[in-house]
Amino acid sequence: MTTYSSSNCSQKFSVDMFSERRPLSESPWLHIGKFDDLNQAINSCKKVVDDFLSSRVNLAESADQLVADFLYHGDVPTISGAENLRSFDVYEYLAERSSQIHNLKGSN
Numbered sequence: 001m002t003t004y005s006s007s008n009c010s011q012k013f014s015v016d017m018f019s020e021r022r023p024l025s026e027s028p029w030l031h032i033g034k035f036d037d038l039n040q041a042i043n044s045c046k047k048v049v050d051d052f053l054s055s056r057v058n059l060a061e062s063a064d065q066l067v068a069d070f071l072y073h074g075d076v077p078t079i080s081g082a083e084n085l086r087s088f089d090v091y092e093y094l095a096e097r098s099s100q101i102h103n104l105k106g107s108n
Helices: 038-056 063-073 090-107
Strands: 013-018 029-035 076-080
Touching (some): 029 038, 063 090
Antiparallel strands (some): 013 029
């Protein structure tokens, strides 16, 4: 994955999360925060995914099931910033972390 330094950008990075569990009368978008550093924004997105996966690890029998659970029930974090650079792929990270978590679960 390509990473970009925030020093190349003129504005802060905003992290927002799409949640389908919100009431219909409210926006499905939740603002998580603004970050000067891209790595902080990426870590914020990773935390959303990690928190969901850790809450489901005992329910899933495979990494694929963890991924499916997130796709059906998880909140999707996004990063907006200068030029909307592709700085974080939530689905790539989801697949990687699901495999890691499932492998750790199997070794215990």
